[in-house]
């Protein structure tokens with residue numbers, strides 16, 4: 001309707017930063033101009049989406065632990081990260097929960113055959129949460145993660161094989177892996193979880209293309225120590 | 226531990242601010258693990274400054290600024306991860322995300338939407354993303370952002386403007402945002 005659209009003033013308009021006269025002009029323009037009206041609706045919708053963007057809370061004991069660590073001047077080593085995340089609640093819908101399997105007496109949960117819509121472009125990093133569901137608490141479990149050529153864990157650059165010694169709680173245990181594609185086109189990530197004489201191997205297919213998918217299959221290896 | 230009066234005093238000072246600090250850390254780093262690292266590092270730095278802390282009237286902006294500075298000075302330390310991806314394997318996630326003709330669970334759609342927004346945010350420059358999340362997601366006022374970041378209000382405004390435009394562009398390209406021509 002008007003020759004001069006008001007796109008450039010919409011931010012200030014929505015922020016309530018326009019002087020009264022300008023605010024009034026924008027308001028009037030919006031009533032007569034379909035295009036700017038749509039732009040305003042989009043701007044509002046974007047803001048609403050940002051305002052609703054949830055914050056995933058820290059692990060339940062994190063604050064207490066962080067305060068204690070500060071008092072001890074004892075910065076947590078990266079290796080303990082897992083321990084701090086274990087037992088943490090993941091806000092619904094906000095984490096990639098790849099339930100890779102279960103070690104213990106009860107049968108493994110059904111696995112998601114394929115996770116769609118995940119992209120890992122070259123040189124991009126992503127957090128992949130491995131969730132280990134354990135029927136019972138496991139002290140002194142060992143986890144080995146083997147990475148294909150071109151994939152690295154953020155905290156362990158250049159290492160194709162990373163080992164953890166850890167304890168699992170009964171229930172869900174979340175291990176965030178900071179996956180970075182440095183070269184190649186992906187491959188299989190193999191994770192071995194061992195506790196006593198029980199052992200399980202998990203395989204994740206990671207494709208480094210512009211549309212990545214994670215394929216997960218479980219390969220129990222009975223008898224392997 | 227709690228038996229230590231000094232530690233208890235520190236906790237009394239800091240505890241009321243931890244939620245807000247953590248939220249800011251999460252907005253800056255985008256992941257729980259990195260946000261926890263950032264908050265932890267800040268607490269370790271603050272602990273020897275207990276006397277100074279107790280002399281400050283309004284700790285909230287002061288603490289936020291300390292956290293922001295720690296993030297900016299050592300960004301690399303907290304940027305190992307860009308964002309998380311959404312999927313919940315309790316139940317079949319593919320069912321809830323696909324299902325044309327079905328009535329998909331609103332929750333599932335919302336998480337999908339969130340993942341798109343987060344993914345687009347991950348592609349913004351850090352300067353843009355930081356002010357955008359502080360202002361539009363956390364609701365900090367322009368003046369508060371100025372105090373925390375030391376960036377002028379004019380620059381914050383222009384970054385906000387460009388960040389929103391870029392985000393809209395990214396979401397439109399992904400087909401998740403109905404722009405004027407959609």
Ligand SMILES: [Zn+2]
Nearest residue numbers: 005006033036
């Ligand atoms: Zn117009």
